[in-house]
Amino acid sequence: MAGKTTSQVPAEGLASLELTHGMQVLPSHSKPWWKTPHLLSLNCLIGFLLLYSSTVGYDISLMNGLQSLDQWQVFMNHPTGAWLGFINALQSLGSMVFQPVGAWSANRLGRRRTILIGYFWLALGVGLQVGAPDPKMFIASRMFIGIAGAWFQAAVILVTEIAYPSHRSLVTSVYMCLYYAGSLLSAWIAFGTRNIEGSWAWRIPSLMQIALPLLALPGTLLIPESPRWLIGQKRNEEARKILTRFHAGGDENSQLVVFEMDEITQSLTFERSIQNESRWIDCVKTSGNRYRFFLSVSLGIFAQWNGCGVVSYYLTMILDTIGITSVTEQTLINGFLQLWNLIMSCVGASLVDRAGRRALFLASTIIMLTSYIMITALSGSFTTAGTAALGTAVVPFLFIYYAGYDLAFTPLVVAYPAEIWTFSLRAKGVAISSMANYGALLFNQFINPIAFETIAWKYYFVFLIMLLIILGTIYQWYPETHGYSLEEIAVIFDGESARVTDVVGSKAELEEEQLGNIEHAEKVLG
Template sequence: MGKGYNAAFASNPYIVGSFACIGGGLFGLDISSMSGVLNNDYYLAQYNYPTSDAQGAITAAMPAGSFVGALIVSQLADRIGRKNAVIISGFIWVIGAILQCASVNRGMLVAGRVIGGLSVGIASTVVPVYQSEVTAPAIRGRLVSLQQWAITWGILLQYFVQFGCSYIDGVASFRIPWGLQMIPGIILSLGMMWFPESPRWLMDHGHDEKALEVLADLHGGGDSKNELVVLEFEEIRQQVIFERTEGAKSYLDLFKPGMPRRVMLGMALQMWSQLSGMNVMMYYIIYVFEGAGLTGRRANLIADSVQYVLNVVFTIPAIIYIDRWGRRPMLIAGTFCMSLFLFLVGGLQGGYGGWADLDGSRTWIIQDNESVRNAVIVMSYFFVCSFAITMGPVSWTYPAELFPLKVRAKAVSMATATNWLFNFALAYAVPPGFEHIAYKTYFIFATFNAAACVHIFFMYPETVGRSLEEVEEIFKQGHVFTAWKIGRDVGKKTVEEVVQKSQAMDPNHQVEHRESISDTEKA
């Protein structure tokens, strides 16, 4: 424990890179904690049968808090470290869960969701940054994409807790699941105390020896002269020296030459991930299946649970192959397929549905047509699978790879804040949308996905397999509107090239390394 963290854990990059993903799980817990109670009679009675506008406001309270959390975390992560920011997010989550569980009216519930959202905003921003800074380039995409898998697990587990508790009479049917949300937050905060700080943050704050020690433990089996360790240490060192010559860090750095393009790419990708309609399918899946003609509380809950299981299962191939398939192909294929399936859902709803009264509410619904109902449900499943295997994991991985150390926390916070801003807007607007324009809601999101596909094809370069410092070379190539011309070898460097550049920057600094670089290039 003299290292300040547990060396046995720190020697395994998969454990270090994946444990922080519990922070992503908090987001998933919140999604299904709300979707699972929308047709709970005890919930509706406790909060005075919220209208579509009121329910939209309750749901949107969490992303509103997350938007604020995503903005404040940049200063927090730069000052106290990535690890400590994650720890703080867990404790804030516990406070929010307590307030939600004990809430007796809408105001108290909204307050608890805002505080919980503050935690999710912090965690969803800093966890991908932490993961990208502690993992080697060859496995970075795989580990950062675990953030999305954790979200899907959070959705799934909380939903089944909700499903089980739905058989309980009284307010305990929704208070118990809300109270159990405290457990992951406690595990996250206490567990992170055993893990190392980001080596890039350590070096940026003058702890070079500590940074080298962490890199050696994570990527070299404790050997500080391992080729990959030498390469990473020198690249980080070069970046830190260069950035220190440019002055103090501030949000103004995001507007310096070369940065606005990257900031906009990160923000736009998080925007497209929300405008894809996926979180609409998660938050309001009960409304979606009711519109398809699937009535009955138990039947709806079972159909919903299938969707959540598919979300978990189809994220697994993305985790395994994201560093082989690349970011661009996954994003292009995913947005195309999501657009197609949403157009099909909207077309089926528009062609076979009509306005009807459902439990006292005017609802667009497909009646007495089992084959069309099943087709809508299946297309919804296909849509979820398309997101899970493509946009879901890449939307967290790609922004964390785009930026230099100097502005990484701030730039990623801007991207994540964009995610929560659009999440808030959609969470609030979708219930009235289903109420007033019904099936046309699907056409809106389908069009967004089509636009995203075009945008990604022309403007998003591939970043797979490069160190965070090598990504700098990509954006020095130009190709603003011709991203497909940037090959996977652009920006790649050998140990020899990195060491020569490092010694040119500081002739007094000598680096020992082996002659062979084949292992590094393979890594």
């Protein structure tokens, strides 16, 4: 089984080539995945799940757009400083507080049911926000929308656990890219409603928060439960049928399905030999889990403390400090920035398997650091000289900064934690990373508006220091996970005792097989 030749490689491209035993049993497809019915069906259903990250993206961009609308400012009595930070932070607070509950639900009720529960909180939040008669109800609504995000987090876990082996890295990386589909929609709706008289200028953008989750609902109802979760519940036959249908196209004798069932079962058996049930304390009980914990928490914090929190939630303030104060100009820049983010994050997702996680993290941080230096210098020069050209020159560097951020931190902020944790702790591991992310975001949302009012552009120096710390930490501690199946990644953290494959080839043998893979794929691809 595991000793099968690795010349059987899907024809989608060289990005699907990996040095794992799981990849050795992949059936040879003469057609690309979009012409292979069972893979097309699976990836279309996964495509619906990818839309759930759009909820958070829509909300963050929504607050930028609303702050540019005079109609919303009048309704909210022109919030500033800590009060504005509190309004922005409530969504993050709701999501952070309910992450443990969402993780419990994903393990106990299943990944799919947990997603569907999120609709209750989303409908409640959007309904209160659109119908808000006063600022208090608007503010309360943001808490419920944040709670919905905690339940929707199960979507990326389901995507990770049901994806076709050679597609997993790409689809999990694309998950957070769709975050910008939400922010793009929000930015342009706010731009389109800016001239509407009265409160519907901001009520329409608020109502559209539910659009993309509604679009995702049909696929959520049709997609099956995670095979790994089913095996964990001792519902092996149901899991086998799902893997046979979506991974093997109905071939009941597929070696891939035999291998996956065996690998998942052995992995769960190994996990249960260490711990009878999944507990939060288990996340730091072993050295391997403490390493995972460190990576998950640091990535969640780094994703917010690299300066993106300033740009994402307070773009309006940034533009004000460089002399761009027109509502039309601000909403237009925000709209194009979200489109740029969507494009560049998809580029980053496409490079995850080609370049590797570690290389993308390093390149991303270096680009952000370089552009932030220029943003700081130009903003300071504009404040001193008052030359309009200096202020305008900041805008392209904002785009360059986000190009760097999107290469790694957008596609991998959820995908990386989802793949490094073992099955029994995956939901908790993703929740830990998300709580760290929201905790860092909460800090930013309270402190950023106060800092901007106090020291303006000089606040950028804080993030220059943080980017240097992030760069050093990634270089020293972040391991490469490219080339491993979801179960085999455990070997990186827990050592050879965690290996569940039955044949382990030497490094020379693996390199020889990989060379054969490349030659075969080049012939297939022409």
